[in-house]
Amino acid sequence: MNLILVTFIILLAFTSYYFGRKKALVIQSSQRLTALPKFYGYYLAAWCAAPALIIFALWSVFEPSIVKTFILQDYTDQNLTKNELQLIYTKVKALAAGTYTGNITNFLDGSANKYIQLKGIANSAKVAIILAILILSLSFAYRSVQKNDRMREPVEIFLKWVLFVASLGAVLVTIGIVFSLLFEAIRFFQAVKIFDFIFGTHWYPAKTFVRDGQPDPELMKDAFGAVPLFAGTFFIAFIAMCVAIPIGLLSGIYLSEYAGRGVRKYAKPIIEILAGIPTVVYGFFAALTVGPFVKEIGNAMGLEVSAESALAAGAVMGVMIIPFISSLSDDVITAVPQNLRDGSYAMGATKSETVKKVIFPAALPGIVGSILLAVSRAVGETMIVVMASGLAANLTMNPLESTSTITAQIVVILIGDQQFGDPKTQSAFALGISLFIVTLFLNVIALSVVKKYREKYE
Amino acid sequence: MSKIKAENVNVYYGSKQALFDVSIDIAEKEVTALIGPSGCGKSTFLRCLNRMNDVIEICRVEGSIKMDNLELNSRKLDVVRLRENVGMVFQKPNPFPKTIYENVAYGPTIHGIAQSKEEMDQIVETSLKKAALWNEVKDRLDEIGTGLSGGQQQRLCIARAISVSPEVILMDEPCSALDPIATAQIEELIDDLKKEVTIVIVTHSMSQAARVSQKTGFFHLGKLIEFGPTDKIFKNPDNQQTQDYITGRFG
Numbered sequence: 001m002n003l004i005l006v007t008f009i010i011l012l013a014f015t016s017y018y019f020g021r022k023k024a025l026v027i028q029s030s031q032r033l034t035a036l037p038k039f040y041g042y043y044l045a046a047w048c049a050a051p052a053l054i055i056f057a058l059w060s061v062f063e064p065s066i067v068k069t070f071i072l073q074d075y076t077d078q079n080l081t082k083n084e085l086q087l088i089y090t091k092v093k094a095l096a097a098g099t100y101t102g103n104i105t106n107f108l109d110g111s112a113n114k115y116i117q118l119k120g121i122a123n124s125a126k127v128a129i130i131l132a133i134l135i136l137s138l139s140f141a142y143r144s145v146q147k148n149d150r151m152r153e154p155v156e157i158f159l160k161w162v163l164f165v166a167s168l169g170a171v172l173v174t175i176g177i178v179f180s181l182l183f184e185a186i187r188f189f190q191a192v193k194i195f196d197f198i199f200g201t202h203w204y205p206a207k208t209f210v211r212d213g214q215p216d217p218e219l220m221k222d223a224f225g226a227v228p229l230f231a232g233t234f235f236i237a238f239i240a241m242c243v244a245i246p247i248g249l250l251s252g253i254y255l256s257e258y259a260g261r262g263v264r265k266y267a268k269p270i271i272e273i274l275a276g277i278p279t280v281v282y283g284f285f286a287a288l289t290v291g292p293f294v295k296e297i298g299n300a301m302g303l304e305v306s307a308e309s310a311l312a313a314g315a316v317m318g319v320m321i322i323p324f325i326s327s328l329s330d331d332v333i334t335a336v337p338q339n340l341r342d343g344s345y346a347m348g349a350t351k352s353e354t355v356k357k358v359i360f361p362a363a364l365p366g367i368v369g370s371i372l373l374a375v376s377r378a379v380g381e382t383m384i385v386v387m388a389s390g391l392a393a394n395l396t397m398n399p400l401e402s403t404s405t406i407t408a409q410i411v412v413i414l415i416g417d418q419q420f421g422d423p424k425t426q427s428a429f430a431l432g433i434s435l436f437i438v439t440l441f442l443n444v445i446a447l448s449v450v451k452k453y454r455e456k457y458e
Numbered sequence: 459m460s461k462i463k464a465e466n467v468n469v470y471y472g473s474k475q476a477l478f479d480v481s482i483d484i485a486e487k488e489v490t491a492l493i494g495p496s497g498c499g500k501s502t503f504l505r506c507l508n509r510m511n512d513v514i515e516i517c518r519v520e521g522s523i524k525m526d527n528l529e530l531n532s533r534k535l536d537v538v539r540l541r542e543n544v545g546m547v548f549q550k551p552n553p554f555p556k557t558i559y560e561n562v563a564y565g566p567t568i569h570g571i572a573q574s575k576e577e578m579d580q581i582v583e584t585s586l587k588k589a590a591l592w593n594e595v596k597d598r599l600d601e602i603g604t605g606l607s608g609g610q611q612q613r614l615c616i617a618r619a620i621s622v623s624p625e626v627i628l629m630d631e632p633c634s635a636l637d638p639i640a641t642a643q644i645e646e647l648i649d650d651l652k653k654e655v656t657i658v659i660v661t662h663s664m665s666q667a668a669r670v671s672q673k674t675g676f677f678h679l680g681k682l683i684e685f686g687p688t689d690k691i692f693k694n695p696d697n698q699q700t701q702d703y704i705t706g707r708f709g
Contacts, residue, residue, distance in 0.1 A: 261515065339552035345513060346548075347565045347618065348541035357564070362555050 001123060005056065005130060013049035016138065020044035020145060027148050035152040040145055042155045047141030050158070052134050059126050067118050071111055181436065184429035191423040192224045197430060200225020203393035203404075205413060205424040224427055226434065228395040232310070232403035233435075236385060237378035239314025239399060240321055244378075245371060247318075248325025252367075255326065256333040257355055268330070275323040279383040286316035286388030298400055306390070311399040313389035317381055324374045332366030333359060365449050372446030376439040382407035406435045461486040461626065461656045462507060467521035467531075469502050469511065476502045480521075480682045482675055489648060489657045491671035491688065493664060495703070498677040500660045504628050506530070507658065508544040509537050525626070542569050545619030549631040551611035553603035553618070558595050561603040561614055562586060565622040581621055589617035590647050609640025616647060620655070627651065629659040633666065645670050664704060668692050676700045 023044075024037035033040075071092055072085055080088070088108075094100035095112035096119075145151075189197065200222065207223045251271065255264055291312040298305030336359050344354040360367075382405075390402030391412050404412075413428040462484040469477040477499045484490050492500040502511070509530065511517040523530040530540060542565070553561050562582045565571075572578035582599070586592040591613040595606070603614050612632060619627055629648070633641040648657060648670050661667050667674050668688060675685040676697075684691060684700045695701045 337552070339548055339550055340554060342510065342513065342546075342548060343552040343554065343615070343618075344564070346508060346510060346541060346546035347568065347622070348538045349564075349568050350538060353568050357568070358554050 002056075002060070005127065006053070009049055009052045009056070009130070009134070012134065012138075013045040016044040016048045016141075017041035023142075023145055027145075031148055034148060034150045035155075039151040039155050042158075043151050044138070044141050044145060046155065046158045047137045048134065051137045052130050055133055056126075056130060059129075063122055063126075067115065067122065070118055071115055074107075074111060074114075178433075178436070181429050181433045184426050185433045188423055188426035188430045191426070192220050192430075196221050197224050197226050197427075199227060201227045201395055203228050203409065205427055220423060224423070224430075226406075226431065228393040229404060229406045229409055229431065230434075231395055231397075232389075232393065233379055233405040233407070235397065235399075235403060236310050236314045236317065236389060236405055237375060239311060240317035240378045240381075241371070241375060243315050243318025244321035244325050244374060248322045248374075249329055249367065251322070252326040252329030252333060253355060253360075256330045257351065257359065268327070271323045271326055273323075274319070275327070277320070279320065279381065280387075282316050282320050283383040283387035286312050286384050290316050291388050294400075303400060305400045306402045308388060308390035308402040309400050310389055310396075310403045313385050314399070316388060317378055317384050320381070320384065321374045321378055324377060325370055328370030328373070329363070329367045332363045332370065335366070336362045365452055369446045369450035372442050372449065376442035376446070379442070380407060380435065380439055382411060386411050406431045410435075459486045460484065461525065462658075463524045464503075464506070465522045465524075467503065467506060467519065467523060469499070469506065469520070470518045471514070472516045476680050477506075478680045480677075482682060482685055484656065484658060485673065486656050487652055487654070488673060489652050489659060489671040490673045490675065491667035492658065492660045492675045492677060493662075493667050493703075494677035494683075496662075499680040500675075500677045501630055503677070504630055504658060504660050507626070507628055508541050508546055509535070510546065512537065538569075542622050543624050544626040544628060545622065545624035546628045547612070547615050547619050547630065547632045550635050551608060551615050553606070553611050553614050555602060555604050557600045558586075558603045558606070558614060559599040562617050562621050564618060569622055571622060585617040585621040586614075588620055588651070589613045590643060590650075591617055607640075609636050609643060612636060612640065612644060613647065616644070616651075620651070624655060626656045626658065629657065631660055631662055634662060641666070664692075676703060678703070 018041060020043060021037045021041035024033055024040035027033060027040075028037070068089055072089060075085060075088060088111075091100060091102065091108060092111045092115050095104065095108060096115045202222050202225045204223050255268055255271075259267060287308070291307055291309060294309055294312045294315075295305040295307050298309075340358055340362060341354060344358045349357070385405045385408040389404065389408065391404055391408060392402055393404040393409065394401055396403055410428045410431050413424060413431075460483045462482075464480060464482045464484075467477055467480040468475065480499075480503055482503075492504065494500050505511045506519055506523055507525075507530065511519055519531050521531060525540075525544075529535065554564065556564075559582055562585050563572075563578055566578060566581050572581055583592065583596075586595065591610060594610060595601075595614075603611065606614060612635075616627075616632075633644050636644065645666065648659065651657060659667075659670065671688045673686065674688045674691040676683045676691065676695075676699075678699055684695055684697045686696075691700060692704055695704060
């Protein structure tokens with residue numbers, strides 16, 4: 001039903017576009033047009049589709065809750081809790097749809113009939129109202145087309161609003177996500193002191209699990225210390241950068257300065273393919289190939305190596321980040337003006353001297369920016385760590401031991417069954433928002449550095 | 459006294475030929491101007507003299523270019539040593555994004571010319587003085603070179619070029635991005651410099667060629683049409699094309 005209605009509106013809009021354009025050509029024969037004929041078409045189409053679709057959307061949003069209020073009115077005298085009311089409403093809906101299997105009381109049956117009836121009324125009303133609106137708005141628009149009103153401005157204003165609504169949507173979603181993180185994190189911090197979270201050195205949320213009732217506050221104090229996770233996160237990111245920065249940077253320099261056109265043409269896409277490999281593939285590569293390999297080598301040298309080591313996860317993460325750094329630094333190095341290179345070569349500098357003394361310093365801010373962006377990616381990376389570095393949150397600086405990161409712990413906390421009000425579940429939000437703050441901070445610095453660099457050459 | 463002797467130089471960009479059998483004798487401690495309409499090959503020829511065409515992958519140079527009997531167009535040539543001897547100033551001022559001091563010290567550093575900090579200071583000072591920039595920048599040598607005005611930047615580039623005491627300086631339209639006052643300063647500078655160095659200048663401005671040069675070569679469509687004393691080229695050229703160009707009938 002809804003689908004038919006929306007399709008109808010859209011088809012009508014298309015038709016009115018052609019109709020409007022044709023009408024413009026007719027007007028053209030007697031008077032000067034205020035805009036190109038297609039604007040007349042856009043004008044009609046916009047007036048046709050926009051009001052009807054807006055009303056349709058509003059209706060779809062509000063209809064269910066209004067119907068629900070009507071149905072549940074009959075139950076107000078029974079003193080039911082919110083959850084029980086919700087359950088009844090679900091039952092009524094299931095009954096109306098014919099999928100209810102419990103025992104049916106008369107009362108419930110009556111509600112279901114009422115539900116079907118209400119839905120029917122609502123549907124007919126919706127169709128009627130939308131048709132009325134279509135007629136109204138189209139006739140209004142058609143009249144101004146006939147009068148040969150100005151067409152360009154309304155169309156441009158309409159497009160501006162369409163774009164505005166799209167960006168508003170994106171911004172609102174972002175704000176919504178941040179606030180939901182924030183509120184859940186605040187609830188978590190009501191159960192666990194923020195001081196214990198930031199400075200505690202033990203992360204063992206499973207400890208707080210109790211079958212019924214509230215966990216012991218003493219236990220809570222010692223279970224949610226995020227220091228091992230922050231340490232693990234930065235430690236693994238550090239290992240990753242130790243791999244990614246030298247290789248990425250040097251290959252970026254090679255590609256931009258040394259490689260001939262032929263090499264560049266093939267090498268650059270190949271490196272960028274690395275960026276297209278799903279992280280989960282890197283994850284099992286780390287867990288099944290690199291991890292055991294590191295362990296074997298370590299054992300051969302007489303070291304004690306855990307099968308899930310920070311080294312393996314960090315190294316593979318580094319490989320994942322290489323194309324990021326190499327591609328970005330290639331871009332900023334290529335952006336260094338050619339006349340600086342010429343100036344240096346003309347002084348008799350060799351290629352490596354030119355790279356070291358002129359090009360690299362000139363590109364440095366951009367390179368720093370790309371490295372910071374890469375760090376924030378490394379900090380946010382999840383899959384590789386979950387698969388390759390283990391889930392035990394050890395506070396360690398030994399790359400051969402297993403350690404865990406913020407992202408990996410969020411995964412651990414949220415897979416499987418959980419209770420929502422549980423501090424263990426809520427701790428995921430606290431971790432999420434701390435991670436968000438860290439990466440936001442890195443991104444802001446990186447972007448401002450990159451921006452500064454751009455200004456220098458424009 | 460001939461400093462550079464080019465014989466039958468042909469240059470190709472890929473399959474396109476840019477210079478046809480150019481032969482020219484550039485005299486020592488004189489200013490030689492190369493004029494001609496855009497795309498006539500004068501800059502291409504200039505870039506042969508310090509092998510800057512090496513930077514362009516598809517560029518191929520044939521023929522013989524001798525500087526003091528040293529063959530420049532040879533694979534065995536030490537390009538670094540050549541460019542130490544043949545400096546270049548570009549159309550658009552291109553100081554490095556470093557301090558004024560570092561800009562001038564760049565050449566002496568990479569060629570290991572100065573033995574001590576004092577010696578380097580001395581080189582920087584003399585170069586800036588020769589480039590007539592010293593008085594304007596002596597109190598702010600540690601400021602970024604790109605912060606100077608266009609004319610000052612170009613003189614900084616000249617100071618950079620003469621810091622390694624080259625025997626030849628190539629100038630590729632050095633004043634085309636500058637205002638008339640800055641242009642006059644650079645021209646005066648060229649006049650001073652020619653006492654010590656051989657200068658080859660490519661220019662679009664015929665009046666500039668007439669003002670600063672002793673010899674002038676006229677290029678057209680990749681060929682050297684006429685070459686001779688500046689006076690003669692401007693007053694009494696042998697070739698009709700040169701005559702037409704000088705009098706502004708084309709180009």
